[in-house]
Amino acid sequence: MTDLSAPLSASEISAEPPETAGREQTARWQDFLALMKPRVMSLVVFTALTGLVCAGGTINPIIAAVAVFCIAIGAGASGALNMWYDADIDAQMRRTRGRPVPAGRVQPADALTLGVVMSLFSVMLMGMATNWLAAGLLAFTILFYALIYTMWLKRSTPQNIVIGGLAGALPPVIGWAAVSGTTPVNAWLLFAIIFMWTPPHFWALSLYTSEDYAKAGVPMMPVAKGAKSTRLQILVYSLLLVPVCLLPAVTGLGGPAYLAVSGLGGAVFLLLAVRLFLSRAGDAADPRMDAGLYDVRAAAKDARNLFAFSILYLFLMFAALLAEHMFGIKPFAALSFLQGFNR
Amino acid sequence: MTNAPVEKPTDAPIQPLSAPEGAEQAKARNMRNIVLGLSLVGFVILIFVVTLVKLGGNVGNRPL
Numbered sequence: 046m047t048d049l050s051a052p053l054s055a056s057e058i059s060a061e062p063p064e065t066a067g068r069e070q071t072a073r074w075q076d077f078l079a080l081m082k083p084r085v086m087s088l089v090v091f092t093a094l095t096g097l098v099c100a101g102g103t104i105n106p107i108i109a110a111v112a113v114f115c116i117a118i119g120a121g122a123s124g125a126l127n128m129w130y131d132a133d134i135d136a137q138m139r140r141t142r143g144r145p146v147p148a149g150r151v152q153p154a155d156a157l158t159l160g161v162v163m164s165l166f167s168v169m170l171m172g173m174a175t176n177w178l179a180a181g182l183l184a185f186t187i188l189f190y191a192l193i194y195t196m197w198l199k200r201s202t203p204q205n206i207v208i209g210g211l212a213g214a215l216p217p218v219i220g221w222a223a224v225s226g227t228t229p230v231n232a233w234l235l236f237a238i239i240f241m242w243t244p245p246h247f248w249a250l251s252l253y254t255s256e257d258y259a260k261a262g263v264p265m266m267p268v269a270k271g272a273k274s275t276r277l278q279i280l281v282y283s284l285l286l287v288p289v290c291l292l293p294a295v296t297g298l299g300g301p302a303y304l305a306v307s308g309l310g311g312a313v314f315l316l317l318a319v320r321l322f323l324s325r326a327g328d329a330a331d332p333r334m335d336a337g338l339y340d341v342r343a344a345a346k347d348a349r350n351l352f353a354f355s356i357l358y359l360f361l362m363f364a365a366l367l368a369e370h371m372f373g374i375k376p377f378a379a380l381s382f383l384q385g386f387n388r
Numbered sequence: 389m390t391n392a393p394v395e396k397p398t399d400a401p402i403q404p405l406s407a408p409e410g411a412e413q414a415k416a417r418n419m420r421n422i423v424l425g426l427s428l429v430g431f432v433i434l435i436f437v438v439t440l441v442k443l444g445g446n447v448g449n450r451p452l
Contacts, residue, residue: 071413074423107441111434166431174438 081121
């Protein structure tokens with residue numbers, strides 16, 4: 046469950062390190078809540094809810110709420126395990142050095158305990174309340190994010206967020222499995238949308254935060270391969286993303302509202318990706334490039350624009366699917382010639 | 389009975405093992421405990437409700 050929505054806030058990018066860094070302080074209950082990355086949890090809840098509603102089966106509303114709650118707690122547990130393991134990296138980056146562990150407000154062992162206990166709680170409750178397929182997928186997601194992404198990929202390869210994005214893309218599949226006990230093609234289509242969306246989203250962010258990543262020794266794409274290569278890969282992934290986003294209209298998962306949102310939004314996404322490709326975003330932090338200050342400042346805006354719009358695009362597509370299934374809007378009969386993908 | 393010498397009390401102040409807890413720290417600890425307590429109560433209620441929903445009418449239909 047990757048940090049899919051982590052825009053820089055004013056408080057997070059203060060130039061000075063926290064005065065209290067490295068000093069043991071008293072933890073407030075809000076610090077333990079912060080360990081669970083509530084902003085990431087909110088996006089996970091939204092995508093999981095969409096999968097749950099799109100499954101279309103019958104489920105007791107209380108059990109449905111418990112399923113979404115379990116996925117949220119599982120995402121939070123992943124966040125706590127991530128903050129425990131990455132405290133050394135977090136302490137070196139402006140965006141993350143105010144987090145509870147590097148700031149010294151929460152002891153690393155306490156963050157680890159919270160992550161492990163919440164992981165066990167969420168998986169066991171999911172299994173008892175819904176089914177063990179959903180619980181197994183949730184357990185896999187937590188383990189993949191904590192062990193494969195956090196402890197291995199993040200520090201070893203520029204493809205870290207591509208492969209690690211698998212964990213962030215699974216919540217709608219878990220939601221679907223919680224209702225139906227199966228994971229049909231349409232559930233994996235929701236997975237594919239988030240999976241393909243993650244690289245351009247994250248690399249746009251890393252283009253204007255690459256200095257921090259370089260300082261912390263994290264081989265993000267702009268650090269390892271350079272800004273120019275990153276901009277090209279963002280464009281390639283964007284070209285692949287938009288057709289994948291249109292597929293639900295063909296398989297009968299999405300209706301007219303979804304088609305309009307994914308089509309128009311996809312066009313804007315591509316436009317922003319092309320503008321970013323033609324810009325010099327990230328060149329300032331790239332020792333391979335000789336960039337003029339004005340060009341770089343102007344280009345950072347292109348990276349920020351794509352990053353911000355990517356969040357809106359994903360939100361609008363899932364909101365359209367959610368609304369269509371809640372209000373019973375039928376898909377286009379002429380377009381949805383690939384039926385039967387809901388089973 | 390042993391004749392171990394009894395230590396005489398001294399006037400030297402007792403050194404605390406750790407720094408005294410300030411009012412702010414005590415308040416933070418109290419709030420943590422309250423939130424932890426409420427979380428435990430919530431956990432019990434959650435398991436109880438899930439059990440009721442899962443069992444449903446089967447409780448009444450069980451063989452006696």
